[in-house]
Amino acid sequence: MKLVLALLLVAAAAARADWFEAPEAAPAPETGAPQPVDQRWWVVLPASGSAERTRIANAGVSIEEVSGSTVGGVADRRALERLRAIGIHPSRQTELEKAHLLAFPQPDAAFHDYSRVKSELAATAAAHPKLVSLLKIGSSLQGRDLVALRFNSDAKGTQKSAKPGVVFLGTHHAREHLSTEVPLLLAKWLAANAERADVKKLLDSRDVYFVPLVNPDGAEYDHAGCRSDAARCSYKWHRKNMRENSDGSRGVDLNRNYGFHWNTGGASDDPGSDTYHGPAPFSEPETQAVKRFVEERPNLKALLSYHTFSELVLYPWGHKYDPIDDGPALAAYKAMATKFGELTGYTPEQSSELYIASGDTTDWAWGERGIFSFTFELTPASSWDGGFYPGAKAIDPTFQKNIAPMLYLLEMADDPYRAGITGGGASK
Ligand SMILES: [Zn+2]
Numbered sequence: 001m002k003l004v005l006a007l008l009l010v011a012a013a014a015a016r017a018d019w020f021e022a023p024e025a026a027p028a029p030e031t032g033a034p035q036p037v038d039q040r041w042w043v044v045l046p047a048s049g050s051a052e053r054t055r056i057a058n059a060g061v062s063i064e065e066v067s068g069s070t071v072g073g074v075a076d077r078r079a080l081e082r083l084r085a086i087g088i089h090p091s092r093q094t095e096l097e098k099a100h101l102l103a104f105p106q107p108d109a110a111f112h113d114y115s116r117v118k119s120e121l122a123a124t125a126a127a128h129p130k131l132v133s134l135l136k137i138g139s140s141l142q143g144r145d146l147v148a149l150r151f152n153s154d155a156k157g158t159q160k161s162a163k164p165g166v167v168f169l170g171t172h173h174a175r176e177h178l179s180t181e182v183p184l185l186l187a188k189w190l191a192a193n194a195e196r197a198d199v200k201k202l203l204d205s206r207d208v209y210f211v212p213l214v215n216p217d218g219a220e221y222d223h224a225g226c227r228s229d230a231a232r233c234s235y236k237w238h239r240k241n242m243r244e245n246s247d248g249s250r251g252v253d254l255n256r257n258y259g260f261h262w263n264t265g266g267a268s269d270d271p272g273s274d275t276y277h278g279p280a281p282f283s284e285p286e287t288q289a290v291k292r293f294v295e296e297r298p299n300l301k302a303l304l305s306y307h308t309f310s311e312l313v314l315y316p317w318g319h320k321y322d323p324i325d326d327g328p329a330l331a332a333y334k335a336m337a338t339k340f341g342e343l344t345g346y347t348p349e350q351s352s353e354l355y356i357a358s359g360d361t362t363d364w365a366w367g368e369r370g371i372f373s374f375t376f377e378l379t380p381a382s383s384w385d386g387g388f389y390p391g392a393k394a395i396d397p398t399f400q401k402n403i404a405p406m407l408y409l410l411e412m413a414d415d416p417y418r419a420g421i422t423g424g425g426a427s428k
Helices: 001-013 048-059 077-085 114-127 178-194 197-204 216-223 285-295 329-346 360-370 390-402 403-412 420-421
Strands: 040-046 062-067 070-074 094-095 130-137 145-151 165-170 206-210 298-309 312-317 347-350 373-380
Touching: 040 077, 048 062, 048 070, 070 077, 077 373, 114 130, 114 145, 114 216, 114 329, 130 285, 145 178, 145 285, 145 373, 165 178, 165 285, 165 403, 178 206, 178 298, 178 390, 178 403, 197 403, 206 285, 285 360, 298 360, 298 403, 312 329, 329 347, 329 373, 329 403, 329 420, 373 403, 390 403
Parallel strands: 165 206, 165 298, 298 373, 312 347
Antiparallel strands: 040 070, 040 094, 062 070, 130 145, 145 206, 312 373
16 A cells, blocks of 8 residues: 555656756765755655664654655755765755745645634633633743643633543644644634533543643744745744754754653754754753643543644654553553544554654653553645645644544543453443
């Protein structure tokens, strides 16, 4: 299936010749004028399995898609040099600023920026005061609020609750704008449908949180300079937060900064890399805020972190190839991931089957806190369908597709282990 897909992609690529204007050879090291530190390329690299993909990840490439025996991802100049040193050469290489076909082809007004996320969350809380409350769980590096919406029929604000808790997180990675839209729209949907019998039953018995924008600084930077009336917007392909690193580069990869087996593979020591893990575990205010939020709520039983793209459902471990060693939990993870896959069409797998990545949210939440934790890589399936920038048309179908998985996770949150006994079904 994947091979067929790859062949179709090759055919599609041939039809989009201008995507391949950039030279296919890696750039020669240059002397003289310094290069812009954030100059990066979309690269397609040969990789026939998870071990080869991990070598590529270890070189500092953020792998974004796997297609047959190749991967696509983002590399800076030094990552390209490290790849060359280990004998891996891109078959395709496109400077990101020149990859116009991957940027939004039309105005992007349907996406929510930081201020609109805040105002929509506040309006939802205000319209449903008996059920919904607005929380600030921390501040970003540049001082923006990290805002959460809470659904609880009894407890409000930061009041404790003994009900099984679930948290949905969005936009650890700045350019993954669809991962803001999905949790935001799911929260609004939940509020609007709170009286539906099945939804009401869940909301009466659960403590539910949405944090749609974990990395507001990076997200704002990614679309800064885009005008809503522009025919074409040059997004910045920014992944990380806005930390100013000592070498002049910008950002720490928040999804490599969590403190469980931090910096043990698939994360870069190079501050310029897209997968830079930061100077220390939890060095960043955004990951500190999530850590504190989780630690203050021992009732949390499940976590779902939205990313884009590739249409995958991932579960721990990411930092090593071994499966988790708790047999009943592993059975539950596999059953729930399979169910998520059935509901979405996304492919379920252990995170490290893709490649090793350490310091991510879900390894920490499971490894340190015992919270059943999943990563969804949302729409689209590939860069040929728009990659990080699929356009506003992707918002509604992606959101609609993710309603049933949200309800399923809420349903299972009282005892996720039972998924391993029932084969994923909600009943015991
Ligand atoms: Zn991501």
